[in-house]
Amino acid sequence: MSNEQIVNEVKRRRTFAIISHPDAGKTTLTEKLLLFSGAIQIAGAVKARKASRHATSDWMEIEKQRGISVASSVMQMEYRDCVVNLLDTPGHQDFSEDTYRVLTAVDAALMVIDAANGVEPQTRRLLQVCRARSTPILTFVNKMDREVKAPLDLFDEIEAELGMSVVPFTWPVGMGKFFGGVLDLRRDQMRVFTPGEDRIKDTDEIVDGIANPALAQRFGSAWEQAAGEVELLREAAPGFDEAAFRAGLQTPMFFGSAINNFGVQEVLDALVDLAPPPGAKTALQREVQPTEPKFSGVVFKIQANMDPAHRDRIAFVRVASGHFERGMRLKVARSGKELRPNTVVSFLSQKRELLEEAFAGDIIGIPNHGVLQLADTLTEGEALQFTGLPFFAPEMFRSVEVADPLKTKQLRAGLTQLGEEGAIQVFRPVAGSVLLLGAVGQLQFEVVAHRLEHEYGCKARILPARYNVARWVTAETGEGAAADERELKRFIDGNDHRVALDAVNAPCVLLEYAGELRAMQENWPKIRFHALREHAGLVFQQQLDG
Numbered sequence: 001m002s003n004e005q006i007v008n009e010v011k012r013r014r015t016f017a018i019i020s021h022p023d024a025g026k027t028t029l030t031e032k033l034l035l036f037s038g039a040i041q042i043a044g045a046v047k048a049r050k051a052s053r054h055a056t057s058d059w060m061e062i063e064k065q066r067g068i069s070v071a072s073s074v075m076q077m078e079y080r081d082c083v084v085n086l087l088d089t090p091g092h093q094d095f096s097e098d099t100y101r102v103l104t105a106v107d108a109a110l111m112v113i114d115a116a117n118g119v120e121p122q123t124r125r126l127l128q129v130c131r132a133r134s135t136p137i138l139t140f141v142n143k144m145d146r147e148v149k150a151p152l153d154l155f156d157e158i159e160a161e162l163g164m165s166v167v168p169f170t171w172p173v174g175m176g177k178f179f180g181g182v183l184d185l186r187r188d189q190m191r192v193f194t195p196g197e198d199r200i201k202d203t204d205e206i207v208d209g210i211a212n213p214a215l216a217q218r219f220g221s222a223w224e225q226a227a228g229e230v231e232l233l234r235e236a237a238p239g240f241d242e243a244a245f246r247a248g249l250q251t252p253m254f255f256g257s258a259i260n261n262f263g264v265q266e267v268l269d270a271l272v273d274l275a276p277p278p279g280a281k282t283a284l285q286r287e288v289q290p291t292e293p294k295f296s297g298v299v300f301k302i303q304a305n306m307d308p309a310h311r312d313r314i315a316f317v318r319v320a321s322g323h324f325e326r327g328m329r330l331k332v333a334r335s336g337k338e339l340r341p342n343t344v345v346s347f348l349s350q351k352r353e354l355l356e357e358a359f360a361g362d363i364i365g366i367p368n369h370g371v372l373q374l375a376d377t378l379t380e381g382e383a384l385q386f387t388g389l390p391f392f393a394p395e396m397f398r399s400v401e402v403a404d405p406l407k408t409k410q411l412r413a414g415l416t417q418l419g420e421e422g423a424i425q426v427f428r429p430v431a432g433s434v435l436l437l438g439a440v441g442q443l444q445f446e447v448v449a450h451r452l453e454h455e456y457g458c459k460a461r462i463l464p465a466r467y468n469v470a471r472w473v474t475a476e477t478g479e480g481a482a483a484d485e486r487e488l489k490r491f492i493d494g495n496d497h498r499v500a501l502d503a504v505n506a507p508c509v510l511l512e513y514a515g516e517l518r519a520m521q522e523n524w525p526k527i528r529f530h531a532l533r534e535h536a537g538l539v540f541q542q543q544l545d546g
Helices: 003-012 026-037 061-066 093-103 121-132 151-162 213-236 242-246 264-274 405-421 442-456 481-494 514-523
Strands: 013-020 073-079 082-088 108-114 137-142 165-168 170-173 181-184 189-192 206-208 250-255 296-304 313-321 323-325 330-332 345-348 351-354 357-359 363-367 377-379 396-402 425-429 436-439 460-464 469-475 499-501 507-511 527-530
Touching: 003 013, 003 082, 003 357, 013 026, 013 093, 013 121, 013 264, 026 073, 026 082, 026 108, 026 137, 026 264, 073 363, 082 264, 093 121, 093 296, 108 121, 108 264, 121 151, 137 151, 137 264, 151 165, 151 213, 151 250, 170 213, 170 250, 181 213, 242 250, 250 264, 296 405, 313 405, 396 405, 396 442, 405 425, 405 442, 436 442, 442 460, 469 481, 469 514, 481 527, 507 514, 514 527
Parallel strands: 013 082, 013 108, 108 137, 137 250, 165 250
Antiparallel strands: 073 082, 170 181, 181 189, 189 206, 296 313, 296 377, 313 363, 323 357, 330 377, 345 351, 345 363, 396 436, 396 460, 425 436, 425 499, 469 507, 469 527, 499 507
16 A cells, blocks of 8 residues: 555544543443444444343443443444544543553543533543643533533633633533523534434524524523623633644533434534544654554553453554554564454444454454453564553452352453453462452452353452552662562562562562551662553553652
8 A cells, every 4th residue: 555545544533532520421422423423323222131222332231230331442433534433431430540541542532521510530530641641632511401500610610620721612502491502603603402312313403693683582591691601702712722722732612412412413523623633652662653654553452252152352452553454464562473363353332343454543453362462562573662551550459269169260261361451450479379359449349240250150259358559569770680680589589478460470569558668668779669560561651650
């Protein structure tokens, strides 16, 4: 393929994640974006056993039972001659590590805010990650069909909480039962609200001219208030600055009601118009441009049992450069192993299609039986290691035992796979046989127990563990690699009762109290203690270490 063709294909790509606090309507908006793009014909099109619909992006049984997203999903669609890669992420903070890793694979983010609750804690945390990566952010204020906060108050709150300027692209007329629609400030028109779920209405009513007297007559005081607020905003709010938006310093703001399909079209158009195409990606060795002819990509997620009938494991790879073709020879930079994947797939959540080719920005799925790990770099032969994929030190620990001793093999196999996909962190004590689980939140343990029972046929007992602090350890003697290795072995031998190995055999010290860590740091000055492991090769972001 010519370089010009690759450049044109990269320009067509838009890859973004949807982020929010739980229950803000993120997964509903995901459904409706698919609906408006034509990727699905009816929202929640995947049927549950009793004919009740659940979200297309929620494919795990536990997600359908609880009505929450516990795993990120990938969906690809075409819209207005663009290839849109949409990643729906878990909103619950217990699964934030999965969300953080997904955010390393996107070029923009769509933030969903519940208009009744405003900016919530998980939203702030996710925004910090986006800001640290200078990820462009679009904001969708959802649930305007309910009684919610005043739009001006939401505007001020978002600007203050997120630390960036906000530019309204649409503005609501009324709220709740008096919600009349939104004023499109860029097109100088009003889209009139009518309730309706599941399918796209044939036509929305559009009234030209925000100052149209017919609007004042029809919507009365709600329109008068909205028109006054718009006048105020035109004087006080900054104009849209594309450079500031792409640097993550400014966010366009939209209002609507995803459950009613209202305001979705404007957001989808803005994503195509404003979100940047794939950019350069940093490797340890050099910066990789998306339009380079040679393929490269990074594994940012591994998911086990998307198809329970086949006990499969899929490695989600973000294409960083070049042209991927099915059956091409690829090299795993970490291990040097060669792959020649012939069953690579693209996604519409759990629905897959065999993929013939892909370009920078695309997300491809490679069936994988332990060859690929999180953060692995794939190339056509060049030694590259992409950076930035985080693993955070767990904050909660549990031991795990099998209820039926005859199922010990299934327990270890299940935990190995779940550890590899990052659903939980699994630690094998250097001295001892009881496996330890590490997590950010309690819900992770519940999900793992559920998946062990229903996906691996192994009922497990999740028991309390005495640990509360974990740090990965490396040595830094200043005397060379061999001396570092000797010092690290000396540390492990001297603390084998509280050292464990994680899914990639990286040593980690487990402690009961933060005070123990301070004492250990004083007693072992040549050992480094890390709160973040970036990838399997133990590359650390020192500035984030605790």
